Amino acid sequence: MRDIRKFDARPKLDGSWKFLDDITYEGMIYGQLLYSTCHHGIIKKIQFPKDFELNEFTIVSAKDIVGKNLVPEPEPDQPFMAEDKVSHFGQIILGIAHPSKRTLISFIKQIQIDYQELPAITDIEECLENEDNVFGREIIIDHRREIELESNWIHSHEIYYTPHQEHAYMEPQGIISIWNPADRKMFVKATCQCPYFVKHAVEAIMGKAINEAVIETSEGIGGAFGGKEDFPNVLAGITSLLAYKSGKPVKIMLDRADDFKITTNRHPSRIELHTYTDPATKKIMKLNVDYRLDAGAYQTLSPVVLSRGVLHASGGYNIPDVYIRGRLFRSNTPSNGAFRGFGVPQALAAIEAHADKIASQLNMDPYDFRKTNIFKVGNEFPSTQKITENHLEECLDRVVQKSDYRKKLQEFKEWNVAHKDKKGIGISMGYHGGGYTGNGEKILNSKIKIIIEKDAKVKIFVSSTDMGQGAHTTLAQMFFEAIKHPREKCWVQLPNTSKTPDSGPTVASRTIYIIGTMLQKFALKIKDEMGFTNLEEYVASHQSDFPREFQIKFTPDPTVSFDDNNFRGTAYKDYSWAACVSEIYYHADTYQIELKKIWNVLDIGHPVNLKIAEGQVEGGNIQAMGYALTEFFYKKDFGRMQGFTDYSIPLSLDIPEIDIEFIHTDSDVAKGLGEIPMDYPAPAIRNAFHNAAGIFINEYPLTPERIFKQISSPKNHRI
Template sequence: MKCVKKFDARPKLDGSWKFVDDYTYDDILHGQLLYSTCHHGYIKKINFPKNYNLSEFTMVSPKDIPGDNIVPEPVCDQPFMADDEVMHYGQVIMGIAHPDRKVLLKFIKETEIEYEELPAITGMKECLDNEENHFGKETTIDHRTNEEPDPNWLYHHNVYYTPHQEQAYLEPQGVISVYDKKANSMFIRITAQCPFFVKHGVEAMMGDSVDEVIVETSEGIGGAFGGKEDFPSLFAGISSLLSYKSGKPVKIILERTDDIQITTKRHPSRVELETWTDPTTKKIKKCRIDYRLDAGAYQTLSPVVLARGVLHSISGYSVPDVFIRGRMFRSNTPSNGAFRGFGAPQAFAAMEAHVDRIAADLNVDPYDFRKINLFRIGDEFPTTQKVVEENLSDCLERVIIKSDYHKKLKEFAEWNKTHRDKKGIGISVGYHGGGYTGNGEKVLNSEVKVIIDKDANVKIFVANTDMGQGAHTTLAQMFFEAISHPREKCWVQLPNTSKTPDSGPTVASRTIYIIGNLLRKFAFQIKDNLGFENLEDYVKTHQQEFPKEFRKNFVP
C-alpha cells in the first residue's frame, strides 16, 4: 500500500469537521449525571437544593425507564441507573437536564445524597488477594503433561500486579439524543466506537416506547481505544430517556474529572507465576499461571478481556507443560472494560518481568534467554494450536539490530559504574491477535455495503468508526488501490445505523485486519463480476446500471 495523507486531518484542524460538543439544536437541554459519592451503600434520601425552581429541570430515575434497566453486555448485570443500592463510587443514580448548563452543574453540585454505607472493597490487593471476591465463570487452559519436575530444574514463584490505567482520550464522553414525537423515533449523535452497541443499549432501555433508534457518530471522534466501547450505551440510554421525557434534544458532555472518575479503565491484575527451568538447556519446562482481573462492581465486558488475557498469558514462549487459570474478582469500583490489547498487556507485564528474573538467576542475557524460549515452527500454544511461522523471532532479531541493543548494553554498564543517574535497556516480547476473541467473528457475521453512483464515486458503508487512528482513510485505500480507482472518488461514509450495515464493533484490532481485508477482496470480486478494467470507463458506458449497491458478509 502507498503512503497517503489522512483525509480527516485538515478538516479536524481547521474546525470544519464537528465533534459532538460542536453540534447544537434549537431548544436544546443540557444533561448531566447525578452519581454516587459512596463506594457501597443504600440510598436513603436525595436532597435537592431549595433555591431552584424544580419545574425547570427534567429528571429521570429507574422508575422512568419504560424498558429494561440493564445495559446489554456480554454479561448483562449492570443497571443504567442504581435503584436503591449503589455498588461503586460514580454509579449513576439519576439523569438531570436543564436549559442552562452552568445552572445544571451548580444544581448537581449542591444536591446531597444520604446513604446507609456498607463495607466496600476499593484497593487492588484487597480485591485480588481475597479468594472470596471471585465471581463469574472460571476460564482455564490445560496443557499439562502430568510429569513430575526434575529436582535439578530451577523453580521460580512470584506474584505480579498492574493497577488501573486511564485511556485519557482527548475528547471526553459526549452524546446528543433527539426524540421525534411525530415519528416516535430517537436519533443519537455520539462519540463512540460501536454505533450498534449504542443502538441495542438504547432499544433495551426504551423498550416499546419508541419505534426506531438511529445512531450516528460525530464527524470527529477524539480518541477512544476501549474507553468508548461499552460506556456510551449506558450514557446514551440516559440522554435518550431525558429527551423522551422532556420532548427536547438533550446533550450530555462529561467534565474531564467526571470522565476519569466514573468511566471504564484497564483492569487491575494479579498474575501469580510458577515456573521450572532446565539450567542446562535454559528452557522453561513447566509453568502454572493464576491470572486474576479486578472486574469492578459488575462483570459487563470482563469475560472477553479475561479470555484474551488467558490466551496470551504464556507470552511468546514455548513451554511444553502449562496450566492457566483465569478468574474475575469483584470490587466496589466502576466496571472495568476494554483498553488497547484488553487483558494481554497485563499478562505480558507479568511474564516478561518473570522471564527477566529467571535470566538473571541463570546469569544469562535477557535477550539470549528469550531467543532460546521463543515459539518456533512446530511448537504448540497452550491451546494446542500449532505455530506455523517464525514472525515473532524474526521481529525480535530486527528489534535487537535496530535498537543497537548489545552496544547500548555495554555502554550503559560502563556509564553506570561512574554516574549516579543510571541508564538501562530492556526487552519485552508480545503479540496480539487481530479479530474478535474466540469465535467472535463467526458470531458477528459482519456485513459491508458499497454503492457506486453514476459518476463512478464509490461510497463505502461500514459501522467501524475512525477515532483518530486513520481507519476510514485506510479502508478507502484498501478498496481503491485494489481496483486502481482514483482516491478522490472513494470515501467511507459516516457510520449511521439506519444506512450502514452492522460490520461489527471497532475493537480488537479488527477494523483493518477483518473489515479492511473484506473490502479489499470485495473490490476484486466486484471488478470480476462486472468485468471491467477501468471502473470510470465502465460506468460511463453502462449508465443504466448505476447507482448500484453491493453487499458482502465476512466468512471466517
C-alpha cells in the same frame, strides 16, 4: 504501502470538523449525571436544594425506565441507573437536564444524598488477594503434560501487579438524543466506537416507548482507545430517557473530572507465575499462571478481556507443560472496560518480567534466554493452536541488531560502575491476536454495503468508526488501491445505523484486518465478475446498471475452529508480532526513570498506509510509557485522580526517540495493529530499569516513590 493523506486532517486543523460538543439543535437543553459518591450502600434519601424551580428541570431515575434497567451488551449484568442500592462510586443515580448549563451544575452540586453505607472493597490489592471476591466464569487453559519435575530445576515464583489506567482521550464522553414522537424514533448522536451497541442499549432502556433508535456518530470522535466501547451505551440510554421525558433534544458532555471518576478504566491485575526451568538446557519446562483481573462492580465486558488475557499469558515461549487459570474479581469501583491491549498488557507485564527474572537466576543475558525459549514453527500455544511462522523471532533478532543491544549492554555496564546515576537497556516481545477471540468473528458475521453511483463514485457503508486511527482513510484506500480507482471517488460514509449495516464494533484491532480485507476482496471480486480494468470506464459504458448496491458478508475460514468451553483450537487466525528494546537513564538523586529511546520491530503483515501505521505505534508506545512510569489512577486513602495535573500522561518534553520498523510488509494480509504497540513496551522499560539498577519491581507504574520504597526496604516486595 502508499502514504495517502488522511481525508479529514485539514478540516480537523482549521476547526471546521465537527465534534460532538460542536453540534447544537434547536431547543436543545443540557444534561448531567448525578452519581454516587458512596462505594457501596443503600440510598436513604435524595434532597434537592430549595432555591431552584424544580419544574424547570427534567429529572430521570431508574423508575422512569420504560424498558429494562439493564445494559444489554456485552455481559448483561449492569443497570443503567441505581435503584435503591449503589454498588460503586460513580454509579449513576439520576439524569438531570436544564436549559442553562450553569444552573444545572450548581443545582447538581447542591443535591444531597443520604446513604446507609455498606462494607466496600475499593483497594486493588484487597480485591485481588481475596478469592471470596471471584465472580463470573473461570477460564482454564490446560496444557499439562506428564512431565516429572526434576529436583535441580529452577523454580521461579513471582506475583506481578498492574494498576488501573485511564484512557484520557482528549474529548470527554458525550451524547445528544433527540426524540421524535411522530415516527417514534430516538435519534442519537454519539462519540462512540460501537454504534450498534449504543442502538441496542437505547432500545433496551426505552422498551416499548420507541419504535427504533437510530445512532449516528459525530464527524470527529476525539480519541477512544477502548473507552468509548461500553460507557457510551450507558450514557446514551440515560440521555435518551431525558430527551423522551423532556420532549427536547438533550446533550450531555461529561466534565473532565466526572469522566475521570466514573467511566471505565483498564483492569488492574494480579498475575502469579510459577516456572520450572532446566538449568542444563536453559529451557522453561513448566508454567503455571494465576491470572486475576479486578473487574469492578459489574462484569460488562470483563469476560472477554479475561479470555484474551489468558490466551496471551504464556508469551512467546515454547513451554511443554502449561496451566493457566483466569478469574474475575469484584470490587466496589466503576466497572473496568476495554482499553487498547485488552488484557494483553497485563499478561505481558507478568511473563516478560518473569523471563528476565529467570534469565538472571540462570545468569544469562535476557536476549539469549529468549532465543533459547522462543517458540518456533511446529510448536504450539497452550490452546494447542500451531505456530506457523517464526516471525516473532525475526522481530526479536532485528530489534536487538538495530538497537545495538549487545554493544550498549557492555557500554552501560562500564559506565554504571563509575556513576551514581545509571543507564539501562531492556527487551520485551509480544503478540496480539487480530479480531474477536475464538468464534467471535463467525458470530459477529459482519456486513458491509457498497453503492457505486452513476459517476463511478464508490460509497462505503460500515459501522466501523474513525476515532483518530484513520480507519475511514485506510478502509477507502484498501478498496480503491485494489482496483486502482481514483481516491477522490471512494468515500466511507459517516456511520449511521439506519444507513450503514452492522460491520461489528470498532475494537479488537479488527477494522483493517477484518473489514478492510472484506472491502479489498470485494473490490477484486467485482473487478473479476464484471470484467473491467477501469471501473470509471465500465460504469460510463454500463450506465443503466448504476447506481448499484452491493451487500457483503463476512466469510469465516472453514478451517478455523475454537472450543469455547475448553479453550482449545484456533484462538486467532492471524497474530501480529513485535519485539522492542528500550533505553533508560536512572536519576539516583530523585529515583526517576527517564525513557531515552525505544526501538520497535513489528510484523503486522502489509501496512496499508505506512505513516498512519507508524502513528499507531508511536501513540501506543507513549501510552505504554505512561502505563510503565507515571500513570496511576487510584491511591489508597486519597481517592481517584480528577484531572490532567493529577493524572500524569506523558507530554511533549517527556517524549523519547522512537524507532519503528515493519517486517514482512509484502504479505497479502493486513493484520491487526491498533493494540499491539501498547502491549509490549512497558515490560521493556521495566526490564531496562532492572538492567540499570539491579532492582526488580513487579508493579507498575515505576514511580520514583515506589523505586525509593523498594530500595529502602528490599524485603518488602509489595508496596
